[in-house]
Each structure stands twice: as structure tokens, then as C-alpha cells.
Amino acid sequence: MAPTGDQSAWKALGELSTIGLTLVLATVIGLAGGYFLDHWLGTKPWLMLIGLGFGIAAGFVNLFRSVKLLAVGNFRWLVVRASAATAAGIAPPAAWLLGAALRFLACAAACAALLAAGWGHPLGLVAGFTVLPCALVARGLAAAREGD
Amino acid sequence: MEIIEHPPIFRLPGIPDHVTYTWLVLVILSAVAFVASRNLQLVPRGAQNLLEVVLEQFQGLIDDVIGHEGRPYLPLIATLGLFILVANLLSLVPGMVGPTANLNTTAACALVVFFAYHYIGVRKHGPITYLKHFMGPVPWWLKGPMFVIELISHLARPLSLTLRLxxxxxxxxxxxxMMFFLMGLDGLLGWALHGGAAGAIVGGVGGAVMAAFIVGFIYPLKILVSFLQAFIFVMLTMLYISGAVEGHEAEGHEAEHH
Structure with a gap:
């Protein structure tokens, strides 16, 4: 069931399944905690607002952690396979090319869907794509080096 | 739900249905375990073989996610996984109630996980060190807010386990x-049995299509979801235990083990 030596895939599945719910639940927990503390201490709106802030922060910290784990793992896979393919000499294996192409296709499709639905602005996409790869390449290379 | 769902085939007076059927899951699992372990052999056959294969899968997952120090937690993880899986599948049997479709059962499972992984972490690192892990590797002025943020995200874990399942x-x-009630399988069947030729054609064909759709699509989907949710619950339990065992400081050293 579990391919040995490929543990990051199972971990990634676990992390992936928590992303959406945790973002909402952390916010709700922060808000509810602040609300009940307000009732208890009699400091009507303040603790609820602070709790809401902390809840949102907690949600985004968790989101960032999960996404970082996924993105770094993904990039690490790419680097390891690429170095293996180039080290072997001749042409990279077809399966690897297909995998890489599918990843880029999925990414492009997601971006296109965001643009088409009006949820993303082209400028924002451009800005994101100039910042993201630099951070990702640096972290992914570091992770791949550690993993070897 | 009680209005549109068929009542279960047996009920114990004064005891909620999900508790009754939790006991049924308990009886099923105990019976399988008893049959499998009654006559243990070095070369396993039959029920013993099946159960050993299942438990080896759990152990393989634990080795992958937690590492070899996760072996002592096999009983906890495998019990939770098998209980949730059987409870999920029980809800597919007509006339049975799935205990995991009740918030109380899933909350109980999630709370067991919550207290277990904190207990494991505290026993492994000691209470002070374990609480220090909550603050993480951040500058001192961020340690206070970070502690609150970690507290909130740890509280979100059992809640998300509960609500997801x-x-x-x-x-x-x-x-x-909805399939049975709103889309009118009952009505179609009644129409087919009513006697008229049009009713027999429309109701019979419609009823057959509905039945084929439910048996061919909805049931496989529910079986898939049952396995997937049990797997995700177990996987998250392992991730939480692994986090408690390692602590946040060990992340940098993790690479040395591989």
C-alpha cells in the first residue's frame, strides 16, 4: 500500500486534506475563544477582535506550512528526477517528461481557470510568478541537497 | 434525517442508535480478532493471514510516517483505523446505522487522538520542553503570539478530525x-406495481435506472469515501503523533536519518 522511501507522498496527502478545514476552524476557534473570554472577563468587544486576529493568523500559518511542505516536496521530486536523468546521460525517460509536463499543465489549467472565473487579475498572476519561483527554487534546492 | 430515513432494524430501548451500532462494530471486530487469534500458527492461514496482512499495512505506514519509534503506537492507530473503517462500511448495509455519521462518535475518536498525541509528546520530552516546542524556532518577540497561534491550531486539529469524518x-x-426520497424511487416502484401499462413502462424503466444508478455509482462512491476517510483519519493521527514525537526542533535533523 505504502511505497517505501516515498513517505512524502503520504504525508502530503495528509497535509493536503487538512488545508481547507483548518483555515476556517482556526478562525472560528479564535473568534469563539475571544467571545467567551469577553463574557467571562467583561471586556466586551476587545478580546473577541484579538482572538479573531489570532485565529486568522493561525489559519494562515497552517496554510503556509502545508503549502510550503507540498511545494518544496514537489520541487524536490523535480530536482531529484532531473539530476538523476541528466546524470544517466542520454535522453530523460518518457515517464519523467510526462510527469513534469502534467504538473505544468495542471498549474497552467489552474491559473487559466482562476483568470477565466475572474478571481485572479493577470497582473497579480505575473507578480506572483516572479516572486514564487525564486523562493521555491532556493528552498527546493536546499531540501534536495539535504535529502541526498 | 429521521423523517426521510428508514429506521434501523433493531433498537435497544433507552439507548441511542449510534451507541447500539458502536457496540455492534465492537462485537464484529472482537469476533474477527478472536477467530484470527484462536489458533495462532507460524505460517498463517485464513483469518489470521488476512488480519496479519492488514496490520502489516498499518505498520508499514507507521514506519514511513513516524519512523521505527512509532511502532509502540500501532495498537492505538490500528484500532482507530479498523473501528472507523468498519463503522463507515456498516452504514452501507441497509437497516444499519453508521456510528460515524453521528457527531458524538467522531468527536470521541478525535478526542482520543488529541489527548493521546499530547500524552505521547509530554512523556517523550517532558512537559516544559514539550510546551517550548509550541513556540517554535522564531525570534523572542514572536514567541508569545506564536504560542497562542500554535494553541489555536492544536485546538483546530480534533475539531477538523471530527467534522471531516x-x-x-x-x-x-x-x-x-435524497435519491430514494426526493427523486422518487419509492414512487416509481409504486407506479410500476399499480397495474396500468404506462405505469409499468415509465415506473419500471425509471425504477430500474434509479436502482442501477444507486448500486452502480452511489454505492461504489460511498465505499471509496469510507476507505478514504478512514485512511485520512489514520494518516492525520500518525502525522500528529509524529509531530509530537519529533518536536519542532528536530525538523533540521530529519535529513540525517535518510
Whole structure:
């Protein structure tokens, strides 16, 4: 069931399944905690607002952690396979090319869907794509080096 | 739900249905375990073989996610996984109630996980060191807010475990009940049996299509969801235990083990 030596895939599945719910639940927990503390201490709106802030922060910290784990793992896979393919000499294996192409296709499709639905602005996409790869390449290379 | 769902085939007076059927799951699992372990052999056959294969899968997952120090937690993880899986599948049997479609059952499972992984972490690192892990590797002025943020995200864990399992199971039941009730399988069958030629054609064909759709699509989907949710619950339990065992400081050293 579990391919040995490929543990990051199972971990990634676990992390992936928590992303959406945790973002909402952390916010709700922060808000509810602040609300009940307000009732208890009699400091009507303040603790609820602070709790809401902390809840949102907690949600985004968790989101960032999960996404970082996924993105770094993904990039690490790419680097390891690429170095293996180039080290072997001749042409990279077809399966690897297909995998890489599918990843880029999925990414492009997601971006296109965001643009088409009006949820993303082209400028924002451009800005994101100039910042993201630099951070990702640096972290992914570091992770791949550690993993070897 | 009680209005549109068929009542279960047996009920114990004064005891909620999900508790009754939790006991049924308990009896089923105990019976399988008893049959498998009654006559242990070095070369396993039959039920012993099956159960050993299942438990080896759990152990392989634990080795992958937690590492070899995760072996002592096999009983906890495998018990939770098998209980949730059987409880999920029980809800697919007509006339049975799935205990995991009730918030109380899933909350109980999630609370067991919550207290277990904190207990494991505290026993492994000691209470002070374990609490220090909550603050993480951040500058001193961020340690206070970070502690609150970690506290909130740890509280979100049992809540998300509870709601994910409960929501998925109850959602499946509502879907099935809608198929039977709102889309009118009962009505179609009644029409087919009513006697008229038009009723026999429309109701019979419609009823057959509905039945084929439910058996061919909805049921496999629910079986898939049952396995997937049990797997995700177990996987998250392992991730939480692994986090408690390692602590946040060990992340940098993790690479040395591989």
C-alpha cells in the first residue's frame, strides 16, 4: 500500500486534506475563544477582535506550512528526477517528461481557470510568478541537497 | 434525517442508535480478532493471514510516517483505523446505522487522538520542553503570539478530525436518502406495481435506472469515501503523533536519518 522511501507522498496527502478545514476552524476557534473570554472577563468587544486576529493568523500559518511542505516536496521530486536523468546521460525517460509536463499543465489549467472565473487579475498572476519561483527554487534546492 | 430515513432494524430501548451500532462494530471486530487469534500458527492461514496482512499495512505506514519509534503506537492507530473503517462500511448495509455519521462518535475518536498525541509528546520530552516546542524556532518577540497561534491550531486539529469524518459520512447518507426520497424511487416502484401499462413502462424503466444508478455509482462512491476517510483519519493521527514525537526542533535533523 505504502511505497517505501516515498513517505512524502503520504504525508502530503495528509497535509493536503487538512488545508481547507483548518483555515476556517482556526478562525472560528479564535473568534469563539475571544467571545467567551469577553463574557467571562467583561471586556466586551476587545478580546473577541484579538482572538479573531489570532485565529486568522493561525489559519494562515497552517496554510503556509502545508503549502510550503507540498511545494518544496514537489520541487524536490523535480530536482531529484532531473539530476538523476541528466546524470544517466542520454535522453530523460518518457515517464519523467510526462510527469513534469502534467504538473505544468495542471498549474497552467489552474491559473487559466482562476483568470477565466475572474478571481485572479493577470497582473497579480505575473507578480506572483516572479516572486514564487525564486523562493521555491532556493528552498527546493536546499531540501534536495539535504535529502541526498 | 429521521423523517426521510428508514429506521434501523433493531433498537435497544433507552439507548441511542449510534451507541447500539458502536457496540455492534465492537462485537464484529472482537469476533474477527478472536477467530484470527484462536489458533495462532507460524505460517498463517485464513483469518489470521488476512488480519496479519492488514496490520502489516498499518505498520508499514507507521514506519514511513513516524519512523521505527512509532511502532509502540500501532495498537492505538490500528484500532482507530479498523473501528472507523468498519463503522463507515456498516452504514452501507441497509437497516444499519453508521456510528460515524453521528457527531458524538467522531468527536470521541478525535478526542482520543488529541489527548493521546499530547500524552505521547509530554512523556517523550517532558512537559516544559514539550510546551517550548509550541513556540517554535522564531525570534523572542514572536514567541508569545506564536504560542497562542500554535494553541489555536492544536485546538483546530480534533475539531477538523471530527467534522471531516462526520460531514463525509452524513453527507453520503443525505445523498442516498435524497435519491430514494426526493427523486422518487419509492414512487416509481409504486407506479410500476399499480397495474396500468404506462405505469409499468415509465415506473419500471425509471425504477430500474434509479436502482442501477444507486448500486452502480452511489454505492461504489460511498465505499471509496469510507476507505478514504478512514485512511485520512489514520494518516492525520500518525502525522500528529509524529509531530509530537519529533518536536519542532528536530525538523533540521530529519535529513540525517535518510
Amino acid at each position: 462526520f460531514g463525509n459520512m452524513l453527507g453520503g447518507h443525505i445523498l442516498l436518502a
